[in-house]
Amino acid sequence: MSRDYGDIAEANLVTLAALGEERAFAELVRRRQGATRGLLRRLCGNAALADDLAQDAFVQAWRTLSQLRNAAAFGGWLKQVAVRTWLQHARKAKLALETLDAADAVPMAPAADGERIDLDRALARLGPAQRLCVTLSYGEGLSHGEIADATGWPLGTVKSHVARGGARLREWLS
């Protein structure tokens, strides 16, 4: 389908896609789908739902691509679109996102003595807000400021989520 575009630099593909070239956008999807689906799978803990949200995120990206000023920033921008898509889903599903207390209130079964849990299971035990902040910080390498920009949450809230979530993960995975 879009094999012709396989050798083209991403920034050029973004420019072509912004002008309405669908095959260029399909190539962008091909290149970025692994990272986007991986991010959303960590946030959702459900592969089918994550893929559905990832498709929504790419459709949203296609719709608003002409608003992207810097084609070289496509990767970071797409990440923000994916995070916003997940946040919309979380709000619709009435997941507790807004406060630290609400995130902490997610029930967590304690691990049995000596039980080692993997990263995905540990993430699933975090509250949604902590999971988001920890994944973006450790997994995607975003700074606290960038996470605050992507989520619209105050910087202090983001720092608390990263610190508390990270401490819990270290405890569970040690």
Next chain:
Amino acid sequence: MSDDPFVREDSGLARLFAEPADPAGGEAFVAGVTGRIARRRRLRTAAPLAALAVLLLAVWATWPAAETAATLSIHGIALLGNGLSAFFTSPVGTTIAGALLLPLAVWAWATGRLRAYFR
């Protein structure tokens, strides 16, 4: 990179997150996205035609009441149009319309919102 000192120091967690989690079915996923975009475009094209068809059907079903309503509406629109045309042919009206519409059009074009609507 993250500015949390814990993040920088704790390379163990960062390493766990860095493990590749490449989901299978990449081509099917791409086909899913392009399919959704095509469906969205078809819907955007079909929706006005469907609305027009429903309107025509409603007119046909309610004739001659629809004719009376349409006549009254058109008369009302004509009256409104006369008033508006008097306003917009005056120097003040032309200036106000230009001052409102020109920046709006420039903003919609420059921010890509005009193109985004039709994608």
